[in-house]
Amino acid sequence: MTDLLQLIVAGTATGGCYALAALGFTLLWQASGTINFALGEMVMLPAFAMLFLLNVAGLPLPLAFLATCALAMAVLGAGFKRVVVDPLIRHGVVPLVIATLGLSIGVKQAVRGVASAEVFTFPSVFSDTLWNIGGLRVSAADIGTVLLACAVVAALQAFLSRTLTGRAMQAVAQNRDAARVLGINVQRMVLYAFLANALLATLAALLITPVYLAKFDMGETLGMKAFYAAIIGGFNNSRGALLGGVIVGVLENLVGAYISSGYKEGVALLLFLVVIIFRPQGLLGTVEERRV
C-alpha cells in the first residue's frame, strides 16, 4: 500500500509539471484557436536561458528565473504571437500546426548548435528535505511542485472568472465578434494569453529540469505528454489540464512499476486515444459548437 501511495505522490508531482505545460495548450486554444506543437521547446528554451544566467551571468536562481520570465514573455509570448501566429492564423489551424512543428525542430537544432547536444545539470528550487510519513517518503520537491501547480491553476481560474480582464479573455475565447462588439480589445486579450503561456512554460522549466536535466531535446517528451494531458483533461478547461497532467503522471508510474517500463511511455497515448474516441471534449471539457 505504501508503494502504491509512493507512486501516486511522485506521479502527481510529475503530473503537476505536465499540467503547467498543458495549461499553455488550453490557454492558447481558448484565446486564439492556436495549437502550439513547439510548446516542449518553449519549456526547454527558458531552462537554457536560466542556465546561461546562472552560469555565465552569475545570477542567483530566483533572479535568473525572474529575468527569464521577462525574456520568455517578450520572445516566447509577444514575439511568437507576432512573428509566427498572427501571419498564419488567418489561414487556419493546419498551417499553424505545421509551422509550430517546424519551429520545434528549428529551435532544437539551434540550441544544439549553440549549447551542444550534451546534458547539463540544473539546480533545484526546493531543498533536499525528505519527510517520512508512516513509511511513505515524500520529498519537498514533490510537495512543492504539486502545491505550486495547484496554486497556478487556482490563480488562473480566479483570474479568468473574477477579474474584468479574465472575463474579457473568456469572452474572446467564446465569441470574438461579439467580444469586439462589446468593446473588448481582442488582440490585447489574445496577447495576454500568449504572455501567460510563456510564464507557465518558464515555471514548468524551473520545476522539471532539475530531474530531467537540461538537454536540447528535453522538450520532446514533455510537449507530447502535455498535449495528451490537455486533451485527456479537456482542451477548453484549465482544471482539466491539471487533472489530465496528474492522470498521465500517476498512470505512467503505476504502469512502470506494475507492468513494465517499456509500456510506461505508451500509457498516455493509449488514454489519449480512448478519450478522443469516447469523450472527445475531455474529462472536464465541454462540447463546443462551431458555426461552419
Add this chain to the structure above:
Amino acid sequence: MTTRRTALTLGAALVTAALSYPAMAADTVKIIDNVELSGTGVTSGSMWQKGVDLAVKEINAAGGILGRQIAITHQDNQSQAQIAKAVATRAADEDPYVMLGPIFSGDVNVAMSVAAESEIPMIMGGEAVNLTTQGNQYVFRTSFSQANAMPKVAAYLAKAGIKSVAIVWVANDFGKGGRDTIISELGKRGIKVAADISTEPGQMDFTAAVVNAAKSNADALFAYTNEEESARLLIALRKLGYTKPIYGETVLTSQRVIELAGGAANGAKGHVGLSVDAPNPLVQEFGRKFKAAYGMNSDHNGIKGYTAVYIVKAITERIGKFDRKAFAKALHGATLLAKDYPGVLMDVTYDDKGDLNRESYLVEVKDGKQVITEVLPPLGKQ
C-alpha cells in the same frame, strides 16, 4: 600576350597543385571516428571525442605517426545502430587506416561487420561481452569486456557481505549484456537477485524503478545504465529516500555522472576500469591536461578515446609501416607497457579476441569526488 602568360601561370599552378596532392595525402594518415555526438549517447561520445582530439593534437605536435600527421574526422552516428552502420560503411569507402568508435555496444555490434569486410581495424568503446566473441579479427576494445569487469563487481559485493541485490539496467545491448553477466556472477557467489528492473534508454523518470527496488528489500542496488540515465536514477534514488548501498560498474561512479547527479551521487560505490584519479602519474597527468584543454574532468570515455589513438601510434610504430592487416595481427596478443608508450597511460595486454586486460579500481563517491578505495591487479595476477 598577357592572356597567354596568365594561362601559363594558371596551368603551372594547377600542375604544381596536382603533383603536390599525393605528397600531401602521403603526409597524413586518415582516421575516422564513428561516434555518438547526439542522441542518448552524446555524454559518452563527447568525452570520447575530446580524448581523441587531445591525443591527435599531442601526437601531431610531436611529429605524427612514423612522420605522418593524423587527419582525424569525427562522424556523428546519432547513437542509432543503423546510422552507426551507415557511418562505418561510408567511412570504409574513404579508405581510412583505422576506424575509432562507436562507444555504445549496440552501435558497435552492427558497425563492426564493416571493419571485418573492409579489413580496417576498429578500436571501439563498447563493453558488451558479445562484441569480441564473434570471431571478428578487426575489433579491439579500449575498456574491459563485461566478462572481465563483472566478476570483480560480484566479488566486491560478496566481500561487502551483500546477500541480495536489486538490479536496475537499461534495455539496450550494453545493459542487457551487463545484466546477464552480473546475474551469472552473482549466482556463482550465492548472491540472490531480489529484483530485476529494466529501464528504457533516454528514460526521464525513474520513480517506478526506485519504488520497485525499495519494495524488493534487497541489501543493495546495482545500477547498470548509461550516463544520463545513471544521473537521473541517482537523483530519483536520493529524492525518494532510498537508503541501501548503491553499486555500479564504471558508468555509475564516473566523473560525468557525478557532475550531473551532484550531491545525489555521494555514497555510490563501484568498480571502474579507468579513472583520472587513479594512483598513476601518467593517468593523473592526462587528467590535468584534459582539464586544462576543456575545463572539465575527463571520465572513462575521455581516457578511452585518448588511449585509442595512442594504441594506433604504438602498434604502427611497432610494425614500422601503415599496414592494416599487420596492425590487426600485431595488436592481437600485444602487451603495451606505459614506460615504453606513455600515451597508453597504463600497462595493457590484448588477447587474441581483441579484449584487454589491465589493473582496475574500486571507488566510492565522497563529497562529489570519485575516491579510489582499492587497486585491483589485472585478471590472472591476483
